Amino acid sequence: MNFKKIIYTLAISGMIFNCSSNSNDDLTPDPDPDPNAKITYEANVKSIISGNCVQCHGNPTANGAPFSLTTFTLVKNRIDAIIPRINSSSSPMPPTGQMSSSNRNIIQQWKDDGLLEN
Numbered sequence: 001m002n003f004k005k006i007i008y009t010l011a012i013s014g015m016i017f018n019c020s021s022n023s024n025d026d027l028t029p030d031p032d033p034d035p036n037a038k039i040t041y042e043a044n045v046k047s048i049i050s051g052n053c054v055q056c057h058g059n060p061t062a063n064g065a066p067f068s069l070t071t072f073t074l075v076k077n078r079i080d081a082i083i084p085r086i087n088s089s090s091s092p093m094p095p096t097g098q099m100s101s102s103n104r105n106i107i108q109q110w111k112d113d114g115l116l117e118n
């Protein structure tokens with residue numbers, strides 16, 4: 001094997017190596033944006049509570065509401081009282097009537113996902 005053949009062989013094997021390396025990269029899928037994103041307080045729950053609850057469950061509370069729901073910890077600690085009341089038809093929260101089922105489902109899913117803050 002002369003010098004030219006050696007260089008040629010090295011160049012070819014280099015190309016093969018690069019190609020297989022590149023195709024391995026292609027086989028690794030990019031991280032999907034968020035097919036199974038979990039519900040979090042900051043992203044999903046906070047806006048529902050502030051839009052529907054804190055006019056009474058604010059800080060300070062108003063209209064006879066017994067506690068504040070103004071922080072992640074306060075809402076998380078009350079979740080087992082909140083879920084039955086938002087789904088109650090006889091004494092719903094908010095008292096004016098049940099929220100949309102999508103809002104109620106988000107709060108249920110937040111609990112099922114582990115009550116994440118972020």
Ligand code: HEC
Binds near residue numbers: 053
């Ligand atoms: C118009 C005022 C008002 C709004 C809005 C409101 N609440 Fe209330 N909430 C009250 C009052 C007054 C009570 C106490 C009387 C009762 O239990 O019905 C109460 C009680 C509760 C209780 C029961 C506490 C217990 O120990 O049983 C929960 C849970 C609750 N609210 C959650 C919520 C949530 C969650 C929202 C928003 C989705 C909300 N509330 C919106 C006034 C309000």
